[in-house]
């Protein structure tokens with residue numbers, strides 16, 4: 001068994017255990033494999049181990065990988081999620097190639113994604129990124145801004161508002177992790193009341209997935225625990 005295959009098995013068991021500890025069904029939590037900086041060979045191993053949903057942070061790198069796998073039999077049925085910061089000059093590439101975008105925090109970009117989504121492709125699934133605790137971060141809106149942005153995005157024809165995403169400031173204490181993720185879950189439940197198509201709460205990474213699941217995450221984004229540490233040099 002490859003290391004990646006073994007890691008995926010371990011992550012899946014970890015998710016199932018975390019879900020069971022809080023009386024949730026493991027199937028309520030989708031595993032998004034974050035493959036940024038990793039070669040197509042590593043992704044191919046994850047696909048061979050049954051993984052279908054992949055997250056990428058850099059537009060060009062992600063599009064290159066999507067093109068590569070679209071030509072292979074093994075690449076059929078994959079679902080690509082854009083999870084990095086998105087500038088408006090790159091929105092067209094995301095609209096044309098990805099199935100999901102997790103990092104919407106401006107109406108202007110949502111409008112571009114909707115305008116640029118090719119005819120014949122299903123609507124782009126989008127999540128609004130919330131800046132829930134990290135004051136240093138420039139990404140994400142504050143919760144006060146959510147009702148207005150959600151209403152404007154929900155009115156766009158070629159994107160579907162599916163929920164919320166957050167990257168909290170790093171925190172090692174489990175209870176404090178749960179408390180911050182809990183604020184996201186409250187906002188998610190409130191949003192669901194207005195928009196029946198909202199079903200996705202994207203939160204939890206390698207170091208905080210258990211707390212995220214305890215607080216109601218429906219999608220964890222896991223890189224390091226599957227593919228190993230990243231090398232940015």
Ligand SMILES: *Cc1c(COP(=O)(O)O)cnc(C)c1O
Pocket residue numbers: 034036057083084167205206207221222223224225
């Ligand atoms: C890199 C990244 C991840 C994965 O982080 P790990 O700690 O490696 O699991 C998840 N979400 C986002 C938005 C990322 O940029």
